[in-house]
Amino acid sequence: MKLVRYGAAGNEKPGLIDDDGKLRDLSGHIDDINGAALAPDVIARLKVIDQTALPELDSDTRLGSPVGNVRTFLAIGLNYADHAEEAGLRIPREPVIFNKVSTCICGPDDDVMMPRDCQKLDWEVELAFVIGKRARYVSEADAADYITGYTICNDVSERHFQTERSGQWVKGKSAETFGPLGPWLVTADEIGNVDNLAMSLDVNGQRRQTGNTATMIFKIPHILAYVSQFMVLEPGDVITTGTPPGVALGMKEPVYLKAGDVMSSAIDGLGQQAQKVVPFKL
Ligand code: ZN
16 A cells, blocks of 8 residues: 655645555545554555545645654664765664654655755665554564555755764754655555665766665664664654665765755655755745
């Protein structure tokens, strides 16, 4: 099942993409695609409804993040060996966890705004997973029971804030619109093998990142088990799992994003998203 949230920013309604690719309204069945709606029993109930009976919507309707009310939005750093190398950093012995503050989340095709004093705006296509069940000290063997599904995340980053100012990465990862998610939340049963998904990101139509989840250092069950040793995760929380090589930071002479540039990302089975970079405005 491909779940979506559609409509104006801040006022999204739940929907799905049916087997024919049509956008349909789910608001007769659930209030939103959020923590409560991601419980395994709710997902099971949604799976058996007659999709053709749901109201059909215009295909050009804006999509928001496919999960609403995200409380905790975490990211894994340096989770692809070749990206760690281009960043000039050692392959970590344990997963590097950092926070993307959840107010950075936006729709898959929304504009990405350069923050005030932006100098080095960069892109990172990533596979993100969404929690469906409260997770405390989860074992790797049980991890799948806690994951509702998957979506694309562009882990938009300001490298000057992230690495040239003191303190933690969170500063360079959390600005407004730095977390495009979507277009769909694809349920785990539909995605197949998450350890073999091709992924790519283009800037202005030029291929910058080419990767495959097969080269992730820490796989998803390990990430979830690991994170849940340090904190409780709730339904609707999102963890994005790291980026393959090809970011601006890794270039010999980095070409960072400027206003008017367009980033387009795709991951097998998860669709595609695209954002235009726009100047800062309050
Ligand atoms: Zn990242």
